[in-house]
Amino acid sequence: MPQSQYDPTLSGNQQSATSPQYPNGNPDASYNPATARNTDSCVPIHNTGEVVHNYSSNGPAPGKIAFRWLYGSNVAALNRDPRIQAVQYNEDTYILRQNVCVHWEAPFTYLLFGNAGALLIDSGATPQSAYYPLRDTVDQIITRWSQIRRRKSVPLTVVMTSGEDIAQNQGLGQFTGRTATTLAPKALAEMKRFYNLGNSWPSGTARIDLGDRIVEVIPTPGAHKDGITFYDPYNDFLHTGDLIFPGKINISNDTDYVASLQRLKHWEETHPVKWVMGGHIEMQFVPGKAYPRFATYKPYERLLQLEPVLLNDALTAARDVVGKQMAMVRPDFVLLNGVSPDQKTSVFPSGVPNINAPRPF
Amino acid sequence: MVVPFASAALVTAEPGPQTATTPSAERIDFMANVPAPGAFPGKWICGSPSCMDNHDPPVQVHWYNEHTAFLRQNKAYSYEAPFMHLYFGNDRILMLDQGFTTLRTDWALRDVVDDCIGKWCLRHGRRVENMELLLAFSHLHSDHYAALNQFIDRPNTRCMGLTHEEMVGFWGMTNYPEERVALDLGGRNILIWGSPGHVISEFAYYDTSTQILYTGDMFYRGRCYISFWDKWFDSMTRLIDFADTHPVAHVVGCHVEISRTGEDYPYGVTYQPDEAPMQLTVAELRKAYEVAKTVTRPGIYFTGSVFLCNQTRGTTTSDTNPYAYS
Numbered sequence: 308m309p310q311s312q313y314d315p316t317l318s319g320n321q322q323s324a325t326s327p328q329y330p331n332g333n334p335d336a337s338y339n340p341a342t343a344r345n346t347d348s349c350v351p352i353h354n355t356g357e358v359v360h361n362y363s364s365n366g367p368a369p370g371k372i373a374f375r376w377l378y379g380s381n382v383a384a385l386n387r388d389p390r391i392q393a394v395q396y397n398e399d400t401y402i403l404r405q406n407v408c409v410h411w412e413a414p415f416t417y418l419l420f421g422n423a424g425a426l427l428i429d430s431g432a433t434p435q436s437a438y439y440p441l442r443d444t445v446d447q448i449i450t451r452w453s454q455i456r457r458r459k460s461v462p463l464t465v466v467m468t469s470g471e472d473i474a475q476n477q478g479l480g481q482f483t484g485r486t487a488t489t490l491a492p493k494a495l496a497e498m499k500r501f502y503n504l505g506n507s508w509p510s511g512t513a514r515i516d517l518g519d520r521i522v523e524v525i526p527t528p529g530a531h532k533d534g535i536t537f538y539d540p541y542n543d544f545l546h547t548g549d550l551i552f553p554g555k556i557n558i559s560n561d562t563d564y565v566a567s568l569q570r571l572k573h574w575e576e577t578h579p580v581k582w583v584m585g586g587h588i589e590m591q592f593v594p595g596k597a598y599p600r601f602a603t604y605k606p607y608e609r610l611l612q613l614e615p616v617l618l619n620d621a622l623t624a625a626r627d628v629v630g631k632q633m634a635m636v637r638p639d640f641v642l643l644n645g646v647s648p649d650q651k652t653s654v655f656p657s658g659v660p661n662i663n664a665p666r667p668f
Numbered sequence: 669m670v671v672p673f674a675s676a677a678l679v680t681a682e683p684g685p686q687t688a689t690t691p692s693a694e695r696i697d698f699m700a701n702v703p704a705p706g707a708f709p710g711k712w713i714c715g716s717p718s719c720m721d722n723h724d725p726p727v728q729v730h731w732y733n734e735h736t737a738f739l740r741q742n743k744a745y746s747y748e749a750p751f752m753h754l755y756f757g758n759d760r761i762l763m764l765d766q767g768f769t770t771l772r773t774d775w776a777l778r779d780v781v782d783d784c785i786g787k788w789c790l791r792h793g794r795r796v797e798n799m800e801l802l803l804a805f806s807h808l809h810s811d812h813y814a815a816l817n818q819f820i821d822r823p824n825t826r827c828m829g830l831t832h833e834e835m836v837g838f839w840g841m842t843n844y845p846e847e848r849v850a851l852d853l854g855g856r857n858i859l860i861w862g863s864p865g866h867v868i869s870e871f872a873y874y875d876t877s878t879q880i881l882y883t884g885d886m887f888y889r890g891r892c893y894i895s896f897w898d899k900w901f902d903s904m905t906r907l908i909d910f911a912d913t914h915p916v917a918h919v920v921g922c923h924v925e926i927s928r929t930g931e932d933y934p935y936g937v938t939y940q941p942d943e944a945p946m947q948l949t950v951a952e953l954r955k956a957y958e959v960a961k962t963v964t965r966p967g968i969y970f971t972g973s974v975f976l977c978n979q980t981r982g983t984t985t986s987d988t989n990p991y992a993y994s
Contacts, residue, residue: 381774383719383938384726385745409718471991530991559991560994599935599936601936601938648934649935651981
């Protein structure tokens with residue numbers, strides 16, 4: 308019997324995402340884990356003055372995606388879910404997802420806080436605030452956070468995993484004219500200057516200091532020529548956008564793509580990484596199966612987060628498709644190199660259960 | 669003891685052939701002025717940038733003429749956005765295709781159709797309960813019959829079955845696909861014959877009143893996914909032969925997937941802001957036939973009005989990764 312290449316736990320495909328291993332707590336774990344101190348400034352004993360949070364920790368900061376993502380509806384016009392699903396990962400990290408019935412790309416946007424300001428990574432697929440009130444949602448979270456931390460002003464920086472990606476740059480205009488706000492430029496040359504990477508793209512890195520939380524900027528072209536990955540040393544997340552996410556990944560330049568994955572792999576070997584957090588979910592919770600493009604109803608979605616060990620699989624697969632026009636199915640993503648975004652393949656990875664989830668009807 | 673079904677009180681004073689008309693209604697002469705004139709809308713509903721902000725009706729009802737209605741499903745209710753047809757005769761109504769929705773609670777195609785029938789009956793002095801409704805569909809794909817079950821409790825209604833046998837049997841055919849049968853709606857004949865190629869089980873329908881030829885998914889302004897090329901080519905030959913011997917006002921299909929500038933809207937999009945007209949001309953049908961004669965291999969062939977997708981997989985589109993760079 309061939310050894311299975313598929314580990315359901317690794318692929319985040321537990322039978323239920325809300326069914327943890329220890330539903331009532333692990334009796335063998337410490338009552339007082341070291342990481343608890345990262346939360347000790349959240350509720351101050353004396354409710355006066357600015358709260359300064361301690362962002363240093365051994366291991367990833369505590370945090371949890373405890374809720375299922377919204378998944379659209381069979382009749383998109385009748386969907387009445389929130390236009391943006393905002394989830395608190397921890398008190399300094401928020402994950403926002405655009406409703407798939409507003410835009411099929413249903414992109415994820417991340418809002419990170421440090422002692423000196425906030426960082427918004429990506430801006431969604433829809434410019435109109437009436438359809439996609441990103442600015443309002445971000446403003447409200449920032450207001451709430453500033454009340455918790457007793458800040459008069461929270462400077463905001465808006466950056467993108469790709470300035471050219473119309474699934475992630477459309478909401479940028481909603482922040483034009485906002486006070487104490489810095490917007491990363493969309494154009495590649497200006498973006499390089501913005502990060503001071505003009506002479507070291509793509510091998511160099513840059514930093515965004517949020518105040519005791521220094522986000523690293525790692526050039527990762529390949530899915531987009533201006534692709535960037537952001538590394539957050541607080542949660543130990545890699546925010547990869549379109550480079551690697553659980554979905555159909557359109558490789559735009561295979562040489563760059565492999566080089567960027569190698570760079571991320573090296574980064575993962577030299578920095579703690581808890582999860583790789585992409586910009587979308589297109590895979591189903593059965594391995595190797597993706598939702599069709601433009602789908603507005605995805606009831607069987609895979610989890611968003613990718614275990615960092617999957618970077619190995621991505622790198623191996625990417626090397627296999629270099630120079631070939633083909634689609635390659637892996638349990639947690641599909642690589643498309645030099646083919647239509649709709650390309651399919653009848654080749655399914657061996658050792659992986661080939662399961663078809665039921666259709667809506 | 670055997671009891672007669674109809675009691676004496678229910679028998680009309682003048683027994684005779686039962687018709688759908690009330691005493692005041694006159695038989696309509698659908699063939700008095702053929703082709704019966706009609707018009708398509710300049711623009712159909714075509715989705716919206718944000719599906720959940722779409723405020724169009726679930727289905728657009730367009731009366732082509734007094735006795736013919738075309739329905740188009742909203743793209744925000746299904747990306748397939750199929751078209752449906754209602755042909756009214758003196759005794760019967762034919763509905764071709766039943767959309768891409770199943771639940772009446774999602775949206776009630778049944779109620780829309782009942783409303784159309786009610787209005788037509790009111791205009792023409794008929795009783796709804798006397799008009800038989802025939803529900804048939806172009807072919808055996810779910811975006812063309814999904815709402816069938818919304819009608820199974822409707823009185824005086826017959827539904828085509830969901831197998832090839834039941835479909836062919838519904839029209840009483842014994843020699844599919846060559847055999848051409850005539851369905852009499854009451855002074856309005858619909859000619860029906862087989863049109864396999866996209867799928868095995870598909871029909872062409874020709875209305876003798878409007879002279880509209882309905883070609884389903886085997887020929888429409890979009891990506892004609894041809895599963896069986898030889899069978900499809902034979903079906904095209906049958907269509908051309910028919911057009912050689914019968915007047916055809918318009919050729920209409922089930923979908924539109926092309927913009928007015930010839931842009932191929934990718935499979936699954938929910939917004940087509942610059943859609944080309946749904947109807948095609950006989951000249952466009954003939955042009956496609958000429959192109960088809962030159963096709964020897966699988967692939968996508970654009971005829972100027974339709975994409976002939978010869979044995980490509982079902983959702984092939986012609987777009988490429990817009991971000992590719994070297």
